[in-house]
Amino acid sequence: MRTLTLRAGARVAVVADQWRDAFGVVTRGRVQLELRDGEPGPVLGRDAGFWLHGTGVRALRNPGRRTARVRVATPSRPTLTPESERWRTDMDTTNDTGLVAASAAGRTRHTHRIRGLAGVGLVATLAAMVATTLAAALARAVGVDFEIPEGGETIPLAGFAVVTGFFSVVGVAIAAALLRWSARPAERFVWTAVTLTAISVVPPLLSGGDTATITALVALHLVPAAVMIPTLARSLRGRTD
Incomplete structure (x- = not known):
C-alpha cells in the first residue's frame, strides 16, 4: 500500500x-x-x-x-x-464499473456542494435585501430624497429590495459556476465580485443627483456587497477544502 x-x-x-x-x-x-x-x-x-x-x-x-x-x-x-x-x-x-461508480459519487458530492452553496446564497440574499432596504429607509428618514434628475423620479424603497435581490442571485450563480469549473473558486469569486461592485457604483456617480443622494446610493451598493461577498467566499472555501 x-x-x-x-x-x-x-x-x-x-x-x-x-x-x-x-x-x-x-x-x-x-x-x-x-x-x-x-x-x-x-x-x-x-x-x-x-x-x-x-x-x-x-x-x-x-x-x-x-x-x-x-x-x-x-x-x-x-x-x-x-x-x-x-x-x-x-x-x-469491474474496472469500468468502478470508475462509473466513482464518477457517480463525485457527481453526487458536487450536487450536494452546489445545493449547499445555493442554500447559503438564498439566506444571504434575503439578509442583503433586508439590510439594504433598512439602510435606504434610514437614509430617507434623515432627508435623502433619492430623486434622479433625469425624469424627475424618486427611487422607491421596494426598488432597492428588488435590485438587491436580483444582483445577489446573479452573485450566487457566479459562485456556483466557479465552484463547478474553477480550481480556486473562493479567490476568483472575491476578485470578480469586488470588481463588479466597483463598476456598479459608477452609475450613481453619473446619475446627476444631489450629493446626499449620490453618497447614499454608493453606500447602498456596498451594503449588499458586504453581506454577500464574505458569506459566499466562506461557503466556497468550506466546499473546496
Missing part, C-alpha cells in the same frame, strides 16, 4: 503498469480525473474509491487549495493461484 500526495493544483500522470492491479481511495481533499482526450473528468471527494486500469484516465489532478491524498492498494502476487487469478479477472471486468 502506498500514498499518493497531490499539492494544490498538482498533476500526476497515470502510469498504466502501476495501476494494473491497484485500487485508489481519496483520503483527503479532492482529486479530479483527467480523461484520455485531456478533458477534465469527475471530481472525487473524500472516501471515494476508484479503479484506473483499462479506463483511459491519463492523469490525476488536485483542483483544491489544500493537499490531497490518495491511498493506493496493490495486492501482492508472489504466485498465481486459481483463486488469485479469479480475483484478477474479476477486478479487470
Whole structure:
C-alpha cells in the first residue's frame, strides 16, 4: 500500500503498469480525473474509491487549495493461484464499473456542494435585501430624497429590495459556476465580485443627483456587497477544502 500526495493544483500522470492491479481511495481533499482526450473528468471527494486500469484516465489532478491524498492498494502476487487469478479477472471486468461508480459519487458530492452553496446564497440574499432596504429607509428618514434628475423620479424603497435581490442571485450563480469549473473558486469569486461592485457604483456617480443622494446610493451598493461577498467566499472555501 502506498500514498499518493497531490499539492494544490498538482498533476500526476497515470502510469498504466502501476495501476494494473491497484485500487485508489481519496483520503483527503479532492482529486479530479483527467480523461484520455485531456478533458477534465469527475471530481472525487473524500472516501471515494476508484479503479484506473483499462479506463483511459491519463492523469490525476488536485483542483483544491489544500493537499490531497490518495491511498493506493496493490495486492501482492508472489504466485498465481486459481483463486488469485479469479480475483484478477474479476477486478479487470469491474474496472469500468468502478470508475462509473466513482464518477457517480463525485457527481453526487458536487450536487450536494452546489445545493449547499445555493442554500447559503438564498439566506444571504434575503439578509442583503433586508439590510439594504433598512439602510435606504434610514437614509430617507434623515432627508435623502433619492430623486434622479433625469425624469424627475424618486427611487422607491421596494426598488432597492428588488435590485438587491436580483444582483445577489446573479452573485450566487457566479459562485456556483466557479465552484463547478474553477480550481480556486473562493479567490476568483472575491476578485470578480469586488470588481463588479466597483463598476456598479459608477452609475450613481453619473446619475446627476444631489450629493446626499449620490453618497447614499454608493453606500447602498456596498451594503449588499458586504453581506454577500464574505458569506459566499466562506461557503466556497468550506466546499473546496
